[in-house]
Amino acid sequence: MTQLEHAKKGNITSEMKIVSQQEKVKEGDLIERIARGEVIIPKNLRRSDLSVVGIGKGLRTKINTNIGTSPDLADIKYEIEKLKIAEKVGTDTVMDLSTGGDLDKIRRTIIKETHLPLGTVPIYQAAVESIAEEGNITRMNPDKIFEVIERQAEDGVDFMTVHCGLTLSSLERLKKEGRIDNIVSRGGAFLTTWMVFNERENPLYEQFDRLLELARKYDVTLSLGDGLRPGCIADSTDRAQIQELIILGELAQRALDAGVQVMIEGPGHIPFKEIEANILLEKKLCHNAPFYVLGPVVTDIAPGYDHITSAIGGSYAASVGADFLCYVTPGEHLRLPTIEDVREGVIAARIAAHVGDLSKNIKDAAEWDLKMAKSREKRNWKEQIDLSIDPEFARKMRDESKPKFKDVCTMCGEFCALKLVEKALKGEKPLILA
């Protein structure tokens, strides 16, 4: 039985117990939220030794790290290094988005190497194998998609992105809309190519029940992908995007009815002022299914800094209800991320998630800031460093610039405001004497 089926029956699973304790949410509340489809616990029934993670309403905002090869850079060791740094700096989940090299081997190595929930986008492998076997993506047999999904499920993949809402009718809407950047989703692009040349409906939509059956068998959480997410500010919140979201909402309901855990993927490139409306729309159209957003990236003009543009959008999105943030690295729009790109991307996403948690009044979120504020007042530098989101990096920065007095920093030196005022308010003469 899936976590959802258990919750519907009122059963508490060991995974629910863990999430309840981690998040300090009452077991009964958690079960209800899972049963309503507002919270998911992505864990393949075949997976053991998993660091269980709950995603959704009232829980800490989680973040995901994408790793994986491309045709241009297919080095499995390099990707494992990315996995390790992402784990070290605190990602909650990992997705293997490989499209280059031996895809089965890469995925199985990643599963062996991590205790974190693992996600994939099976259409990538279905497309890559079809190209290798049939000569072209357009010749892909729909059965190939489901065969790959089952192969990946058997390996223990916990959640899968499936672009089920990219239908012939949504593609028609896309064409009528007249976008600047039509489709920026790789999975969406593979499916579009196939659909256009075969003049056939998206198999993931047409055979959604078949997908549900597979997902239910392994308790694979479906991450309903947004193949039509806007790829630039000019295309944001357009008819094509919202059409796809409506369809995803319908499919999420079918998944919920079938006992299959589900979340919804969201944009993408969205200007700051449209973020709140986008979150509201997802929550309404998809009946509060957990929302998994990519960024949002709030401006197109900062390649090299898209960990920042997406931390801005992610902070806002999480503040108003997004549940799960996909990291974006500085390399986005420029290259496959490097190890350092991954590190910076994870930290930026964690900052955004925490900013959201402060807005959502998530348990212990404000407590963390309070501890830091108190150690600043005490000018306890060891504690400040230990409390930092990236202690190693904060320590390095401080060590590179040593102050004359150990209780301050080189920004103000002896003129430290906190130190001056502490003395003044105590009535002690300031130390600064000629």
Next chain:
Amino acid sequence: MTQLEHAKKGNITSEMKIVSQQEKVKEGDLIERIARGEVIIPKNLRRSDLSVVGIGKGLRTKINTNIGTSPDLADIKYEIEKLKIAEKVGTDTVMDLSTGGDLDKIRRTIIKETHLPLGTVPIYQAAVESIAEEGNITRMNPDKIFEVIERQAEDGVDFMTVHCGLTLSSLERLKKEGRIDNIVSRGGAFLTTWMVFNERENPLYEQFDRLLELARKYDVTLSLGDGLRPGCIADSTDRAQIQELIILGELAQRALDAGVQVMIEGPGHIPFKEIEANILLEKKLCHNAPFYVLGPVVTDIAPGYDHITSAIGGSYAASVGADFLCYVTPGEHLRLPTIEDVREGVIAARIAAHVGDLSKNIKDAAEWDLKMAKSREKRNWKEQIDLSIDPEFARKMRDESKPKFKDVCTMCGEFCALKLVEKALKGEKPLILA
């Protein structure tokens, strides 16, 4: 006459003409906004060869870069290097916050080296000189403050931070409030120390007319400083902060009446969900005087990444009406910024300002994103790099990871979504063939 006095008379100055052209705002509208105190043009009457910058309602959001020595690190050449990198990556103004070394020499060197509007915090120099001359900040003669202000004005300083709202009564409110981090403003700390030990009112408040007279003489824009800005999330939007803001609003009105240009400085550490209320309060209490915010920094837990925490806060603040963003560097809370810290801080602040400009519908802001979106669709990499907020950095990132096909990047290689879909929608067979 000051820019404000000219505007009140309906005169158009050459500076106003420049701002009108830069911002594509009608001259008449601009004059009215300046006359109402909603827009400022910080330019000392003694300053020549200035890159004129307008700040306020309906204009592009501007950013400021703080440079300057500390007692622990007083290297004038290093600070000039910071100035140069800040100019190169696009700061609009610069503030010299030096507190170490020969302060007159440093300031004069910076003025000689830059065409950008320059700001200072004269209480720093008044305090440092009083310590040197009198042995202690508590022995500072109030006349010293005004003497330093005039000395700096004579040098051509365009705007000055003056913490006039930090009064004995606001300090009482601070004590009653019971903060975690009492005062994090260096100027606020100098003044508080002096006020507490002398049991006397803040000279910048008590002798505000004297300050106005000096400011008017040189057309120095007053930046009414927030000595009581919150220094941590737990202290945000408290009675002490808002009390000071009320007083600043009253003083801004007096400045406006006296023909002195004025802006208001704002926090500081503010959680995301309180930013909109903070901007609204400033606009109401200070009658739409331009708002100059430091960040806001939306969480305390990310030392080493405070360019990101403040880009998040700055994006929101600018989106809802902040006019001028003071950059925060990765080094904030850890050290005097390095040259690389300055570069990253400026870029992050520029991103935030642009995000705000998209929200504010500032002329040409969305056009920039649209150009980028179009060059992405065309996969014109030269254009994408040239359009980037930091072309040099974007070029470096791409060059470090060369794709096999020149029209894509190593993220997706031949599986580039834009490329696949462009062909599919044109009815061309995809190139991917075995």
